[in-house]
Each structure stands twice: as structure tokens, then as C-alpha cells.
């Protein structure tokens with residue numbers, strides 16, 4: 001198997017950027033989306049919880065409830081000629097509300113839940129909603145054939161694979177015994193003992209939370225149990241659809257830090273286990289691609305250096321040695337990734353000292369990916 005980015009952005013319909021927290025998933029996904037749009041593909045960048053600056057760079061709002069076109073001026077900055085790039089930056093609060101509207105049995109039930117104080121407090125924290133909505137949205141777009149390519153960023157999580165388990169994490173949250181205690185009672189189906197225990201729990205809960213708040217608690221968990229049931233039906237085939245090697249490519253983003261590399265290798269093994277179409281590693285913020293920089297020496301000063309110059313040179317040499325060591329280390333890492341990729345990509349992206357969320361930086365990173 002020999003893969004390059006040009007081939008992936010041309011022949012795939014979904015590119016997933018996964019990796020552990022903070023390694024550069026959103027940055028890489030955006031750079032790929034820009035590169036594909038610059039080459040004329042109709043692209044959606046589906047990113048999760050991006051930084052404010054990145055949203056500004058693309059000229060889109062983070063609170064949209066659907067994909068929006070990148071404004072013409074921003075497209076021009078990126079060298080994109082047509083109207084062929086849209087972005088949807090999933091915002092956790094918008095996602096949670098959409099989630100409820102999507103799965104509640106009726107608009108009234110949705111409204112009740114949205115107004116519920118407990119929902120308002122915890123909906124933003126419940127893991128899995130973003131993941132689930134991103135997947136849902138993705139399949140909707142693919143069915144509609146609205147885009148040639150969707151670049152899917154994955155949510156911040158400690159484990160690179162958490163997003164795949166999002167829906168089941170959601171339901172395990174609900175199925176937890178603790179939360180069962182809050183569910184409304186199903187009269188007639190309980191033994192005397194259960195009823196007595198339940199009355200006790202209800203009494204304690206009401207005393208602890210206050211009767212009114214406890215009612216809201218019951219309502220919250222009651223509504224959510226129904227929502228989870230219908231959601232799980234749909235979630236079951238989510239993973240299997242991502243297994244399609246014709247249409248889907250997984251890229252794993254990592255930094256040179258050992259923890260994210262460990263995650264990367266772990267993820268690589270998992271993709272084999274889960275039969276996901278892994279297509280390569282992106283070693284972000286690395287020095288591997290630093291090229292052969294000029295090593296500082298006395299010739300820089302055009303003759304014998306003065307004492308001040310000699311002292312400056314000494315410091316420069318020290319610095320250069322540190323950089324060279326980092327470069328050698330990153331090249332080794334890249335070689336290890338290449339080996340582990342088994343014919344997939346292993347691309348190094350440079351660290352951009354001024355930050356990666358400006359348009360020129362993102363376009364540059366896209367170019368580096370394409371040239372690999």
C-alpha cells in the first residue's frame with residue numbers, strides 16, 4: 001500500500017483526524033480542508049470546539065447550527081477560487097441542544113428538557129454528545145452528496161479513540177446504577193422490597209436536593225433514558241460505516257512528546273483491531289522537516305571574530321546543537337512512525353513559532369502535507 005495526501009483528498013470522501021489532546025487535530029484537519037479546497041474539491045471542514053482565533057481566521061462563527069460557506073475574502077486569502085469550502089465548527093452548547101431536539105419524543109418534551117435546570121448545567125459536560133452529533137452530521141452530508149470531501153476533526157479527549165465510543169459512553173453514563181435511582185418509578189413492576197427501597201431513596205433525594213429540584217432531576221433522567229434508547233439504535237452502525245476503506249481514511253496526529261506518541265502507537269494497533277482504514281501518521285510540531293540549517297561558525301563574521309562575536313558564536317553553537325539534537329530525535333521518530341504505518345503516510349509538520357491559526361500558517365501546513 002502506498003499512500004499520499006494528494007490521493008487521499010482526491011479519492012476519499014471522509015478524512016478523520018484523530019489523536020490525543022492538544023496534538024494539533026483541529027489544525028491538521030483545517031489545513032487538509034484548505035488544501036483540498038485550493039485544489040477545487042467541494043469540502044466541508046467539520047471541526048469540534050476550535051479556538052476563537054481559528055474561527056476568526058476562517059471567518060465563521062462558532063455558534064452556527066449548520067455548515068456555513070467561508071466568506072469570499074477569507075477564501076481569497078487562502079487562494080481558493082471557487083465557492084467550495086464550508087466549515088462547521090461544532091459548539092458544545094449548540095450540539096447539546098440539537099441533540100435533545102433530535103431525539104426527544106416530541107417538541108414539548110424537548111422544550112421541557114431544554115428548560116430543565118439540571119440539563120442546562122450538565123449537558124455541556126456529558127461526554128459523547130459532540131462525537132455523536134459529528135457522526136450524525138457526517139452521514140447526513142454523505143447521504144445528501146453535498147460535498148466531495150468531509151474532513152472530520154475529533155473532539156478533545158485524552159484517548160484518541162474516545163470519540164468512537166462516544167455514544168456508548170453516553171449510555172453507560174445513563175445506565176449507571178446511581179442514575180437509575182433517579183429514574184421515575186415504574187409502578188406495578190417492582191417488588192415490595194424495591195418499592196420500599198425506592199421510597200427511601202426518593203425521600204433521601206428529596207431531602208438532599210429539595211423536592212422541586214428532585215422533580216427536575218427525575219424529569220431529566222426520565223427524558224434522557226428515552227433519548228438514549230433511540231440514539232443507541234442509530235449509533236450501532238456508526239463504527240461499521242467508518243470501516244469503509246474506499247471512502248474513509250484515518251490519519252493519526254501526534255506530537256513528538258512521548259505520551260502522545262504512546263497514544264499514537266496504541267491507536268495504530270486499535271485501528272487494526274477495529275478494522276478502521278488507517279492511512280497514516282502526522283508528526284506535528286516537529287523539527288524533522290527543519291532541513292539542513294546552516295551551522296553557525298566563525299565564517300559568519302567574515303574574518304577572525306572579535307571577543308564579543310566569539311562569545312555570541314559560542315552561544316549560537318550551543319543553541320544550534322540543541323536544535324540539531326531535536327532534529328535528529330524527530331527524524332528518528334518519523335522513521336519509527338513510517339515503519340509502523342506499514343505503507344501508510346508518515347508526514348512531519350513544522351512547528352510554526354508565530355502560531356498555526358493564521359491563514360498563511362494553515363495554507364503552509366497544507367502544502368507541506370501535500371508535498372509529502
Ligand SMILES: Nc1ncnc2c1ncn2[C@@H]1O[C@H](COP(=O)(O)OP(=O)(O)OP(=O)(O)O)[C@@H](O)[C@H]1O
Nearest residue numbers: 021022023024025026027156285350351352356357
Ligand atoms: N504546527 C504547529 N505550529 C504551531 N502551533 C501549532 C501547530 N499545530 C498546532 N498548533 C497550536 O497548538 C494548539 C493546539 O492545536 P489544535 O487545537 O489543533 O490541537 P487539537 O489536537 O485539536 O487539540 P484538542 O485536543 O484540544 O482539540 C493551537 O493553539 C494551535 O494553533
Ligand SMILES: [Mg+2]
Nearest residue numbers: 025026048156
Ligand atoms: Mg481540537
